[in-house]
Amino acid sequence: MIKRVGGAVLTGYFSLALVATLGLKAYWHDYKSKPVQPIEFPHVKHVQVVGLKCTDCHQYVDKGKHAGIPPMSKCMSCHESAATDRPGVQKLTKYWKNEAPIPWSKVHNLPPFVYFSHKRHVKFFQTNRGIQPNDLCKECHGQVKEMTTVRQVRSLTMGWCVSCHRQNGASVDCYTCHK
Amino acid sequence: MDSLNKLIAHPTSEHLALLHFVLFAVLLVHVLYVGLVVGGTALSVLFSGFAVANGDAFARRAARRVVMETLGTPAAMLTLGILPIPVILFTCAQIVPDFAHNPVRFVALVLGGAVVAFGLLHAYAKTVQADVSVLKRLPLALAALGVFLATYLVFIGSISLLYDPEYWRFMVLPCQVMFSWHALAKFLQFLCFAGIAVGVRLVLLTPNPDDEDDAQFVATLRKHGAAHALGASMGLPLLMAFHSVHTPVVARSAGFYNAILVCLVFLCLGAHKLWSVITDVEARPRVGVQALVLLGIAVVTVFVQDSGARATALTEENALLVAQMDAEREEALAKYEAAMEEAEGGSAAGDGTLGEQVFKKVCSTCHAFDKKVVGPPLGEAAKKYAGNPQGLIDFVTSPRKIQPDFPNMPKLGLSAKDIRNVATYVLQQVGGGTAPVKPGGGESSQQTKSATPAQPNAVPEPTSPAATAGQAK
Numbered sequence A: 001m002i003k004r005v006g007g008a009v010l011t012g013y014f015s016l017a018l019v020a021t022l023g024l025k026a027y028w029h030d031y032k033s034k035p036v037q038p039i040e041f042p043h044v045k046h047v048q049v050v051g052l053k054c055t056d057c058h059q060y061v062d063k064g065k066h067a068g069i070p071p072m073s074k075c076m077s078c079h080e081s082a083a084t085d086r087p088g089v090q091k092l093t094k095y096w097k098n099e100a101p102i103p104w105s106k107v108h109n110l111p112p113f114v115y116f117s118h119k120r121h122v123k124f125f126q127t128n129r130g131i132q133p134n135d136l137c138k139e140c141h142g143q144v145k146e147m148t149t150v151r152q153v154r155s156l157t158m159g160w161c162v163s164c165h166r167q168n169g170a171s172v173d174c175y176t177c178h179k
Numbered sequence B: 001m002d003s004l005n006k007l008i009a010h011p012t013s014e015h016l017a018l019l020h021f022v023l024f025a026v027l028l029v030h031v032l033y034v035g036l037v038v039g040g041t042a043l044s045v046l047f048s049g050f051a052v053a054n055g056d057a058f059a060r061r062a063a064r065r066v067v068m069e070t071l072g073t074p075a076a077m078l079t080l081g082i083l084p085i086p087v088i089l090f091t092c093a094q095i096v097p098d099f100a101h102n103p104v105r106f107v108a109l110v111l112g113g114a115v116v117a118f119g120l121l122h123a124y125a126k127t128v129q130a131d132v133s134v135l136k137r138l139p140l141a142l143a144a145l146g147v148f149l150a151t152y153l154v155f156i157g158s159i160s161l162l163y164d165p166e167y168w169r170f171m172v173l174p175c176q177v178m179f180s181w182h183a184l185a186k187f188l189q190f191l192c193f194a195g196i197a198v199g200v201r202l203v204l205l206t207p208n209p210d211d212e213d214d215a216q217f218v219a220t221l222r223k224h225g226a227a228h229a230l231g232a233s234m235g236l237p238l239l240m241a242f243h244s245v246h247t248p249v250v251a252r253s254a255g256f257y258n259a260i261l262v263c264l265v266f267l268c269l270g271a272h273k274l275w276s277v278i279t280d281v282e283a284r285p286r287v288g289v290q291a292l293v294l295l296g297i298a299v300v301t302v303f304v305q306d307s308g309a310r311a312t313a314l315t316e317e318n319a320l321l322v323a324q325m326d327a328e329r330e331e332a333l334a335k336y337e338a339a340m341e342e343a344e345g346g347s348a349a350g351d352g353t354l355g356e357q358v359f360k361k362v363c364s365t366c367h368a369f370d371k372k373v374v375g376p377p378l379g380e381a382a383k384k385y386a387g388n389p390q391g392l393i394d395f396v397t398s399p400r401k402i403q404p405d406f407p408n409m410p411k412l413g414l415s416a417k418d419i420r421n422v423a424t425y426v427l428q429q430v431g432g433g434t435a436p437v438k439p440g441g442g443e444s445s446q447q448t449k450s451a452t453p454a455q456p457n458a459v460p461e462p463t464s465p466a467a468t469a470g471q472a473k
Helices: A002-032 A043-049 A072-079 A087-097 A118-129 A133-141 A158-167 B013-054 B057-070 B074-082 B084-095 B102-129 B134-161 B174-178 B181-203 B212-246 B254-279 B285-313 B315-343 B352-361 B389-397 B416-429 B442-448 B465-472
Strands: none
Touching (some): A002 B212, A002 B254, B013 B057, B013 B084, B013 B102, B013 B134, B057 B102, B057 B181, B074 B084, B074 B102, B084 B134, B102 B134, B134 B174, B134 B181, B174 B181, B181 B212, B212 B254, B212 B285, B254 B285, B315 B416, B389 B416
């Protein structure tokens, strides 16, 4: 009797653990994994092969809060004739001809109560550390030049932000990020 | 540190895969052995405590037997306990790749702690063999356990930190590793492995056939072992769930969760076998072996999961290293080809017919002679190289922005020969003639003029990737 009850308890316990793990996996898949993009934009090709710099496309990184996504006209200035046989470029051309925006999925999301300015960070490192904008991106976005579609490699949690602020002598006052 | 970094080799993708496998295999053997030792010592201390408190003869005998069965010989301590640590240290440094990174430095610190802990443990094993009184040998065991736990909290934390790259530069002191949730979850998992390892070892005990009392004693000890292993197996799912919540997103993948699912299935089957050993004192040794196999697969799955998490977290960093290696190899190959051609006194002028083929295949995507495509019309742009084909060759070899109205021209990855042929073709088309060109380009051909051609694989300067990274910083 004890043997059977014990066996059932064990099965029940491990089954619960299995269900919990499936739940965790589903949560990760829906909210934390790499987002599916309408076009698999190969950063690795554009940076490593074509030789583009981050600021060539994300041109507002030192001018405003947001780094910016390049306008489709920028893509089409090359892809009207370059690599037109690629499925990704054909998709891009379709959006261009239909005059429809590309519905990119945002990869790096901060909560709405956090104020973050790309310009402020880029200027700080440029002025105080002599790091140029194109060399700074990887600190928060990882080695994007080795990615096909971008994934989030930093947690963007408050602990991480504060650690970096402390290390670089930036303000850790609440008002700095929570306006 | 720089001299140590010179030991780091330039990795290829195969090299990196091998390093990840070596790290997985060495960690598996080392951590399980240390788990067995720590679990055995802790259980022996527990039995000793019972023996002192209750004067229990079984506990006294069990304390001695557990130590004898789990600690192993000094040779085992050296080969499985101490020597793997430098191997792990060098493997981590190759993967990261820098000896100066904090997780690697912390692993180096662990070596000293492990030597002290194993020394104390060896002394404890000697006191047990010499039948020294329990009160005299307990402080040694407690000291060894204390050093082990502190050392392995740092060790496990440092290894876990490998798949949390965002905190590498913030974890300056080893104590910071100790107090992260992520490291704590992995350390508690290690204690579960210790419980499973020592429990299964006791389940597999065989009685001495010459001693009639031994059969009864071993049966009771098996029951205790099974209870320990079962408790540890049941703690593992909770810790895996806790760990999966605290594992950085950068290290997670579908495989990460699938490994947990596989582990849970085998843990469940193994737990049933252990339960059979507990409820049936006379359980056949075969059940113990089955439990060993099932729990062994579960534990290996956890190590596979960790290895996968490390590889996932370092995907881009490792890809960058491989790309650097490839670039260096290509550069060396180009220099070699150029030097070979020069040594053979090969034809300096390019072949326009072959150049036309390359032009149609590669260049015509962005260039035409009479109109703007992506790049400027070559009829105008290439005219300035008339009579100077070397200038055009240099530009195509290392393109730079000349006209602000046009995007950068990419490096095309063409061989030196193809570039010379296509330059000849373009200049023929724009009426620039085909003046002789220097094989291998201007500067590089000057450098290699008198040198014996080097092998294509020979990288000229043996600078380590870490040193390169340091310069970049």
